[in-house]
Amino acid sequence: MAILVIAEHDNQQLKPATLNTVNAASQLNQPISILVIGSDCQAVAEQASAVSGVDTILVADNAVYQHQLAENTAKLIAELASDFDYVIAAGTTTGKNTLPRVAALLDVAQISDIVAVKSADTFVRPIYAGNALATIQSLDSKKVITVRTSAFDAAGTDGSATITPCGLVHANAQSEFVSEELAVSERPELTAASVIISGGRGMGNGENFSLLEKVADKLGAAVGASRAAVDAGFVPNDMQVGQTGKIVAPDLYIAVGISGAIQHQAGMKDSKVIVAINKDEEAPIFQIADYGLVADLFEVLPELESLL
Amino acid sequence: MKVLVTVKRVIDYNVKIRVKPDGSDVDLTNVKMAVNPFCEIAVEEAVRMKEKGIASEIVVVSVGASEAQEQLRTALALGADRAILVETTANTESLNVAKLLAKVVEQEQPSLVIMGKQAIDSDNNQTGQMLAALCDMPQATFASEVSVTDNSVAVTREIDGGLQTLSLRLPAIVTTDLRLNEPRYASLPNIMKAKRKPLATVTPDDLGVTLSAHTQLLGVNPPPQRSAGVKVKSVAELVDKLKNEAKVI
Numbered sequence: 001m002a003i004l005v006i007a008e009h010d011n012q013q014l015k016p017a018t019l020n021t022v023n024a025a026s027q028l029n030q031p032i033s034i035l036v037i038g039s040d041c042q043a044v045a046e047q048a049s050a051v052s053g054v055d056t057i058l059v060a061d062n063a064v065y066q067h068q069l070a071e072n073t074a075k076l077i078a079e080l081a082s083d084f085d086y087v088i089a090a091g092t093t094t095g096k097n098t099l100p101r102v103a104a105l106l107d108v109a110q111i112s113d114i115v116a117v118k119s120a121d122t123f124v125r126p127i128y129a130g131n132a133l134a135t136i137q138s139l140d141s142k143k144v145i146t147v148r149t150s151a152f153d154a155a156g157t158d159g160s161a162t163i164t165p166c167g168l169v170h171a172n173a174q175s176e177f178v179s180e181e182l183a184v185s186e187r188p189e190l191t192a193a194s195v196i197i198s199g200g201r202g203m204g205n206g207e208n209f210s211l212l213e214k215v216a217d218k219l220g221a222a223v224g225a226s227r228a229a230v231d232a233g234f235v236p237n238d239m240q241v242g243q244t245g246k247i248v249a250p251d252l253y254i255a256v257g258i259s260g261a262i263q264h265q266a267g268m269k270d271s272k273v274i275v276a277i278n279k280d281e282e283a284p285i286f287q288i289a290d291y292g293l294v295a296d297l298f299e300v301l302p303e304l305e306s307l308l
Numbered sequence: 309m310k311v312l313v314t315v316k317r318v319i320d321y322n323v324k325i326r327v328k329p330d331g332s333d334v335d336l337t338n339v340k341m342a343v344n345p346f347c348e349i350a351v352e353e354a355v356r357m358k359e360k361g362i363a364s365e366i367v368v369v370s371v372g373a374s375e376a377q378e379q380l381r382t383a384l385a386l387g388a389d390r391a392i393l394v395e396t397t398a399n400t401e402s403l404n405v406a407k408l409l410a411k412v413v414e415q416e417q418p419s420l421v422i423m424g425k426q427a428i429d430s431d432n433n434q435t436g437q438m439l440a441a442l443c444d445m446p447q448a449t450f451a452s453e454v455s456v457t458d459n460s461v462a463v464t465r466e467i468d469g470g471l472q473t474l475s476l477r478l479p480a481i482v483t484t485d486l487r488l489n490e491p492r493y494a495s496l497p498n499i500m501k502a503k504r505k506p507l508a509t510v511t512p513d514d515l516g517v518t519l520s521a522h523t524q525l526l527g528v529n530p531p532p533q534r535s536a537g538v539k540v541k542s543v544a545e546l547v548d549k550l551k552n553e554a555k556v557i
Contacts, residue, residue: 034316069474070437071446093467097449100402100437101383109403109522112432113546122526130324132334135526174446174480177464178473191468195557219557237452237466237487244426244486246468252556262324269534271552275546290537290554293546303543308557 001120003028003060004080006089006098007048009037011066015045016192017090019154024147025088026053026155027117033058034161035080037073039066045163051065060166063145068094072172074101079168081106081142091146092191093248099146106139115151129243129266149191150249150270158241187213191242193222198241198268199234200226202257202278202297206234211301212256218308224248224268226258242267259298260285309456309478311354311363312418314409315347317376318429331527332544334429343379346424348386349484352491353422353454355387360455364421365389369412373397377507384502385494391507394515396533402430404519406438411515413443418479420461425450436483444478450485476485 003025008015018034025032033056035047045059055137060076077098081087089095091113103110115133116124122137123145145204190196197219199212207222224246225239241248243266253271258264260276260283268274269288276289279296286292295302319325319334320342326335337513343351357363368388370376372393380391394408394500413421418532426433433449440447448463448530452471455462456478475480494502512519550557 067472070440070449076432093465096433097437097447098532100434101447103434104403104406104438104441107403110434111523112434126317126531127528128334129428129431130531131529132327133529135528137524137526138522139524140522141516145339146417156396174477175448176475178475180470180472182470231487236470237485238470239469243428243431246519252550252554263321269531273550273556274534274537277549286539287536288534291549292446292537292539293541293543293547294539295543304547307543307547 001030001085001164002083003030003032003083003088005032005034006077006087006095007034008090008092008094009036009038009041009044011038011041012043014044015151016154016189017092018048019051020149021088021090021147022051022054022155024114024117024152025086028120030086031055035060035077036166037065037076039063039069049161049163050157051161052159052161054159057161057163058166059163060168062169064169066212067177069172069175069177070101071174072170074098074105074109075170077102078105080166085141086143086145088145088147090149095146099144103144106142106144108142108144109138110144110146111136111138112146113148114145115148124154129262130253130269131262134210148247150247168250184234187216188220188222189249190222190239190246194250195219196224196248196250196253197221197256198224198226198258199229199256200286201228201232203229203234209235214305215301215308218305226264231284232301240266254303255285255289258285260288261282309363310365310367310416311357312413312421313354313366313368313383313388314423315368315370316344316424316427317341317370317379318344318427321345321428327528327530331529333528334523341375343382344424344427345500346426346484347490349378349486349488350422350424351383351386351388352489353484356489357456358387359392367392367416367418369394369409371400371408371487372479380507381502382494384505384507385499386492390505393507393509394512395509396519398519399521400522401521402432402438403436406435406442407517408512408515409439410442411517413439420456420478421481421504423483425485436439436481440481445479445481447481448474448476449483451482452487454482454488471483508545513529525543
């Protein structure tokens, strides 16, 4: 019995989501290996070797894996899976993209987005935008799982795993990377931030998000948005919190000008403390907020910034 | 170019779901059902391709009970040309659906398959990727822009850090994200016309697929409920509560 965790990284940095995933995996009480698939990704392998509770780092370092496209990485993972009983990845867009493809190659189900480990084969996962929690038993001998990272703490980084190169090369003639537009921000990543301040349709336009950013800078917070704000073109898609956007559970979530549709709540209702600022006192967000302030956000935000 | 689109019958996204009192599943009796919103976006994208002369035929497929004919008729009213229902009341877990769809793809030989990225009931986000593996086709999930040229399709994907564009060799599989398009409403004349469009029904046996269970649902529970907290009167009071009561700043 052994577990293969797929590392989330960009060939330079190991992403924090990997630490939450390893912690979820550790609850199965089996030896854990991390697989780093990439190109010129030795630095990631070294960071991964420091993750607590991990025995081995497998590194498939080859130019064919540079952009971690699913067509060949899935084949690589499926081939390596013969030595493991579990293949586990973070429920990020990379994990969601690749792992079902691995599961189908292995002819097994995938258990998506687990929030709890009940036993070696039984897991809890949200369904219907988190409005119900399903307890699912896997009947397959090999289990392919993605992890809702916000539901698990991060593993420590005082480990010393052995790094082992993996020379398997699967070429990819089917798909090709063209370009990437990645958001550059000095602020913490949404999924790793301990404080998040999000804006909705009530922000009015994209420029007004600077009001949120000023508060965010005081708090060391990440800035998020509701689907309405993204659809309206105020801010880019990578800021969306919700059922189909990012799922977050920070210590403090401040929802500003967000009405709180169930699809948005699905992405943030596990936050420890929720603050809602909205001028509509009937907004559903107040029903789940620990602290509600019925007021005009354009007056509140500058005042909040000055008081912090 | 032939485009194959899949649709799933799910609870309407506006309906607040209830868990059955015995905790066995979500209660689906007398609940409004609809086309999964992401599948609607997939249908719309195919219809736009046909309007631009890129697609020549749109085949829409659903896997499920006979009631899913309603959702196939909706897709026909939106502009699909013909429909196939793979009729089964058996547990339609993603891998099984993907296996059934793989057989339909084998028979229909589409150049492009467009699917929703996830169904809003099970929230699995698996079937498109699984179908791609079973058909050994390239995939582009979470699409926000799709453009077909000759033998390839360029797809812009919404990924965690921003946007990524891939080029896939056809035939390929694309799964839709929210911002790919805004689906139209079906007009009454088109709804009437859709009633006369062909809708074929096949069974898993017809397709030669034996379904087996890979997972078992042990129970469904409502999530822990949050209750409304307090209303504060001023920003100063809010900051004070966050500092001294909640101790989060």
